Structure formats: structure tokens, C-alpha cells
Amino acid sequence: MPKLKTLGHPLSALPAELPPELRGPDWVQANPHRIERELRTALALPSGGWYVLDASRSIGSRPRRYWVEGRELVAWRANREIRVAPNACPHMGASLADGLVRDGRIVCPWHGLELGSDRHGAWCPLAAHDDGVLCWVRVDPLPGDAGEHDPPTPRPVLSARPDTFIDSVMRMEADCEPRDVIANRLDPWHGVYYHPHTFKRLKVIGVEGGRLLVRVVYGITDRLGIEVDATFHCPDPRTITMTIVGGEGTGSVVETHATPLREGRSAIVEATLATSERPGFRRAIRAAGLIRPFILRSQRKLWVEDAAYAERRYALRSGRVPAAGRALKMPSATAGERTEPGN
Numbered sequence: 001m002p003k004l005k006t007l008g009h010p011l012s013a014l015p016a017e018l019p020p021e022l023r024g025p026d027w028v029q030a031n032p033h034r035i036e037r038e039l040r041t042a043l044a045l046p047s048g049g050w051y052v053l054d055a056s057r058s059i060g061s062r063p064r065r066y067w068v069e070g071r072e073l074v075a076w077r078a079n080r081e082i083r084v085a086p087n088a089c090p091h092m093g094a095s096l097a098d099g100l101v102r103d104g105r106i107v108c109p110w111h112g113l114e115l116g117s118d119r120h121g122a123w124c125p126l127a128a129h130d131d132g133v134l135c136w137v138r139v140d141p142l143p144g145d146a147g148e149h150d151p152p153t154p155r156p157v158l159s160a161r162p163d164t165f166i167d168s169v170m171r172m173e174a175d176c177e178p179r180d181v182i183a184n185r186l187d188p189w190h191g192v193y194y195h196p197h198t199f200k201r202l203k204v205i206g207v208e209g210g211r212l213l214v215r216v217v218y219g220i221t222d223r224l225g226i227e228v229d230a231t232f233h234c235p236d237p238r239t240i241t242m243t244i245v246g247g248e249g250t251g252s253v254v255e256t257h258a259t260p261l262r263e264g265r266s267a268i269v270e271a272t273l274a275t276s277e278r279p280g281f282r283r284a285i286r287a288a289g290l291i292r293p294f295i296l297r298s299q300r301k302l303w304v305e306d307a308a309y310a311e312r313r314y315a316l317r318s319g320r321v322p323a324a325g326r327a328l329k330m331p332s333a334t335a336g337e338r339t340e341p342g343n
């Protein structure tokens with residue numbers, strides 16, 4: 001195997017001894033009970049009712065349709081402000097996403113009703129927030145909803161972000177639930193086996209304040225890579241954030257958000273906020289439009305694979321594929337349908 005050369009700022013010495021649960025082969029360290037325990041802790045966090053919709057730059061003056069928690073919504077921008085409301089027109093139910101925006105108000109494509117920030121009958125805009133990178137919507141739970149005990153907050157919970165950054169946001173959909181997306185990220189051990197094109201070396205080297213600490217080499221070529229230390233934590237039940245804490249790009253974050261759309265269908269919205277202390281980084285920010293497509297391409301490449309991981313997990317969990325040593329229940333043949341040989 002060719003020797004791997006690494007670039008970037010030097011990293012701190014590895015701990016002399018790893019805790020017992022971080023010893024042994026990777027498949028032993030990737031303990032499903034541990035991952036499940038961390039997932040349960042994340043799922044118990046408050047969210048204030050906020051869900052990521054999409055990248056801020058994806059929502060402009062043309063209305064766009066989204067699903068969140070079984071609700072069909074329309075989002076548009078009125079001047080600089082984002083608006084999110086039910087997609088069905090209160091008059092006869094036309095899809096407002098097929099309409100247009102005039103003077104910040106959405107105009108229904110069927111009979112021209114204009115709707116803005118005020119309630120119109122049962123039609124009422126939802127709380128929305130643009131954090132500069134992502135747009136969020138707050139879906140207040142109805143009595144009896146699962147989120148009933150998660151009181152609404154004026155703003156979503158945000159992870160710490162770098163002061164200056166180049167951002168790239170990827171959105172894709174998958175047949176799974178948000179918990180499957182978060183569980184994928186709570187299992188960093190899979191990276192080097194499942195994405196060998198990107199991760200040339202990956203080792204979980206500790207736990208810092210409850211966060212897994214990972215030393216990873218991102219491959220540039222087969223023999224050359226950039227080595228960094230990164231932590232993972234969940235600021236809310238549908239987000240997991242990777243923060244570079246050592247090496248090149250310290251302070252950069254990758255926020256992975258999962259939004260439930262309909263039953264068994266979720267959106268994965270991942271924001272990469274890359275920063276650097278290098279003097280040329282200010283110039284790089286000016287060229288962000290050129291750099292962004294490269295970041296997006298590598299995000300998408302990883303998430304095509306990770307979406308398949310999350311979908312597989314969901315299929316196992318929901319009993320659509322059998323776990324090891326099990327079989328799916330087969331319909332039993334009735335006597336009338338059975339055809340014996342010779343009959």
C-alpha cells in the first residue's frame with residue numbers, strides 16, 4: 001500500500017491511552033447500543049419547533065413548495081424577509097407555489113387572491129427565520145402531536161459558526177426518518193470503509209465533553225491528504241454538527257440537518273461553513289462562487305452514499321428488510337390455493 005503523506009497544521013499528540021470503549025477493531029467500537037444511546041439523548045433535546053427548509057439562497061422571489069411534518073408549505077421572499085405559509089389557497093385550494101410574487105405578496109394562480117403576512121381565514125403564515133445560510137420554519141404542534149411537549153421558541157437553536165466563511169448548502173431527500181440521518185453521523189467509524197474515495201484514514205481518538213473526537217485524513221490524491229481533528233455534537237434533535245477543532249480549517253463546521261417531510265421521507269440539508277486562518281482566505285471568500293460548486297460536489301457524493309445508509313437503517317428498523325438471522329413474514333398458502341403435484 002502506498003505511504004500516505006499528510007498536509008496541514010500539526011496536530012496534538014495522540015492520547016497515550018484510549019478509553020476501553022474506543023479500543024479494538026472499528027466494528028467493535030461502532031457499538032450499536034452506544035449509537036442508539038447517543039441518538040436517544042439527541043432526540044430528547046428541545047428544538048423549539050424549528051425545522052430547516054433549505055439554503056437561504058434557494059428561496060427568492062419565486063414561490064417554492066416544501067413539505068414539513070406532513071404539511072404542504074410554500075416559501076417565498078418578500079423584500080429581504082422570508083415568508084412560509086400553507087401551500088393551499090384558502091379560496092379553493094390552488095397550489096400557491098404555482099403562483100407568483102407581486103410586491104412581496106403571493107398571488108394565487110387560479111383567481112388572483114393576494115396573500116401576505118396576514119391571516120386569511122384558515123390560511124395563516126408560519127414563523128420563519130433566515131440565519132444567513134439556512135431558512136427555517138416553525139411548525140407549532142397540534143394537541144396530541146409528538147412535539148407537543150417541545151414549547152415553541154422565537155428562534156431556532158444554532159451551533160457556533162465561524163465569523164468568516166465560504167458556505168455551501170446541499171439538499172437531498174431520502175426514504176428514512178430524521179433519526180436515521182443523525183444515527184449515520186453518530187457512527188463516524190463507517191467513514192473509512194464506506195467512503196474510501198474521501199477518507200483515507202479515520203480514528204476516533206477520544207471523547208471531549210461528551211463529543212466524539214475524530215482524527216481524519218481527507219484524501220486529495222491516493223497518497224496525499226489533509227489531516228484534521230473534528231468533534232460531533234447535536235444542538236437539537238434533528239441536527240448534528242461536525243466542528244474542525246485542530247489542523248487546517250480549524251473552526252469550520254458542517255451542519256447536517258434532517259427534516260421530516262411525510263411518513264418515511266426526510267430531507268437532508270447540509271451546510272458546510274469553511275474557514276481558514278491563512279492570509280489568502282479573504283481572497284478565497286471573494287472567489288466563493290467559483291469554490292462553492294467543488295464543495296457541493298463532494299458533499300453530494302458523500303450524501304448519496306450516506307442517504308443509502310440511512311435508508312437501509314430505516315428499512316431494517318421498519319421491518320421492510322429482515323435483520324441477520326430473521327426472515328420476513330410470508331403469506332401462508334391456503335389449502336384452496338395449494339396445488340399438489342399430480343393434481
Ligand code: FES
Nearest residue numbers: 089091092108111
Ligand atoms: S383558488 Fe386561489 S383565488 Fe381561487
Ligand SMILES: [Fe+2]
Nearest residue numbers: 191194195306
Ligand atoms: Fe458517511
